[in-house]
């Protein structure tokens with residue numbers, strides 16, 4: 001599943017999951033690594049939700 005979350009930066013959910021696994025757990029960090037939220041900014045809530053979902057996946061084991 002490779003859902004596009006940030007169209008401006010071309011950032012997918014798979015990328016968010018990957019970077020979360022690398023310890024990138026904030027929107028700011030994600031933006032630096034991937035270029036997400038570097039355009040219109042409209043993806044911010046979706047990226048935050050994806051980070052929260054990644055965190056849930058981790059803690060659920």
Ligand code: FES
Pocket residue numbers: 005006007008009036037038039040041042043044
């Ligand atoms: S969709 Fe992410 S900055 Fe526009």
